[in-house]
Amino acid sequence: MDKIINYINEGNYFIVTSHVNPDGDNIGSTLAMYYYLKSLDKDVYYVLDDDTPINLKFLLKDIEILSSEEFINLNIEQYNLIALDCGDLNRICIDKSIIENSKKLICIDHHASNDNYGDLNYVMPEESSTCELVYNLLKKINEDKNTQVIDQKIATALYTGVVTDTGKFSYSNTHPSTFEMAKELLILGAETNKVICEVYGNNPYNYYKLLGEALNTLDIINNKIAVITLTQDMLNRNNVSFKDTDGITPYCRDIENVEVGILVKEKSSNEIKISLRSKNYVDVSKVAKVFNGGGHVRAAGLTIFNETIENAIKMVVAETLKYI
Missing domain, CATH: 3.90.1640.10 (inorganic pyrophosphatase (n-terminal core))
Structure with a gap:
């Protein structure tokens, strides 16, 4: 200092x-x-x-x-x-x-x-x-x-x-x-x-329309991992900017028995941003590091290029399961 x-x-x-x-x-x-x-x-x-x-x-x-x-x-x-x-x-x-x-x-x-x-x-x-x-x-x-x-x-x-x-x-x-x-x-x-x-108190109406669509994609894996997906089509349909979606991330984690929440966001046709949040014991920065990402023990992020959303999810979930 x-x-x-x-x-x-x-x-x-x-x-x-x-x-x-x-x-x-x-x-x-x-x-x-x-x-x-x-x-x-x-x-x-x-x-x-x-x-x-x-x-x-x-x-x-x-x-x-x-x-x-x-x-x-x-x-x-x-x-x-x-x-x-x-x-x-x-x-x-x-x-x-x-x-x-x-x-x-x-x-x-x-x-x-x-x-x-x-x-x-x-x-x-x-x-x-x-x-x-x-x-x-x-x-x-x-x-x-x-x-x-x-x-x-x-x-x-x-x-x-x-x-x-x-x-x-x-x-x-x-x-x-x-x-x-x-x-x-x-x-x-x-x-x-x-x-x-x-x-926290000024989200536009369209944000909640997008949140509703996002929650409909919710998938629970092994009762410990929750995945929510946001596509470009969903963002465009609800007129919400990519940068205004971080508030959706906690919804992945804050579910009974879930340890790791994964928010998958399609930024473009060849770029997928993934946010990771854990609740108690998984160090998600280690998961992110495998994909050249980084962050903190309970909150981290990464980017996957030139993969489909489905493949990106499979890759990240497979790595996360090693720590469950």
């Missing part, structure tokens, strides 16, 4: 970014770092080559997110890159040339699969979220400077990340420190009711 703090203090130009398929911890941690760097009068650019899920757009109303092309066209040299919540160098959602040309790559992350790919790394797999790591970093800055650097905007962003990555404080990655962090963020003005309403 000290090395990262010192380097931030010395630098002038920064990019903040994260992984593909943005989620709450992705956006919350990146945005909190963006706001903090802005408070230091640094030149900061939020760069991400992906769209934001509809339920997280409220965080970014006043933020300009640049594409890689837009940033490259600015012709900025000697910049530093901070990658947040990205467990793999290849999942950083910007053009590779931006990564390669950065003066220093700083990695802040909590994925167990992270191999410390940065020049400076603050990687703590045991923490609830990357937002908790950013909170720890800012808290240390508070202590060093004897001043409060977490304002309401930062607190709200961090609260969003920790709430979503812990499943509203219900997952096994929720620790006493997580509740302490949430308490402090409440004291600092985090708009908690707004976060819950926007993230």
Whole structure:
């Protein structure tokens, strides 16, 4: 933390970014770092080559997110890159040339699969979220400077990340420190009711039509594995974007006797995204790793290319059964 703090203090130009398929911890941690760097009068650019899920757009109303092309066209040299919540160098959602040309790559992350790919790394797999790591970093800055650097905007962003990555404080990655962090963020003005309403209480009608169709695909295997499938036809028929379907994942896992939930999502004709969630004992990151994916013990993901949905399901289920 000290090395990262010192380097931030010395630098002038920064990019903040994260992984593909943005989620709450992705956006919350990146945005909190963006706001903090802005408070230091640094030149900061939020760069991400992906769209934001509809339920997280409220965080970014006043933020300009640049594409890689837009940033490259600015012709900025000697910049530093901070990658947040990205467990793999290849999942950083910007053009590779931006990564390669950065003066220093700083990695802040909590994925167990992270191999410390940065020049400076603050990687703590045991923490609830990357937002908790950013909170720890800012808290240390508070202590060093004897001043409060977490304002309401930062607190709200961090609260969003920790709430979503812990499943509203219900997952096994929720620790006493997580509740302490949430308490402090409440004291600092985090708009908690707004976060819950926007993230969980504003799904469009079409989302529930899609959810109904998705639940009709539910298949239970050996009473321990549940599979739900989303096809492109289902998404198009209900006019729901691929990026707005993560909320369906828990429905796979939250069934009596089921240990592993598998959500299979057809992103295109040759690309299938699979989300894995476990309840008690299966380390789904090991399953994901077999298919060049990654993640956490209880939550992981992978991508299968150039296979039918049926074959993709068979492959992942067969691997998962080894751990049941």
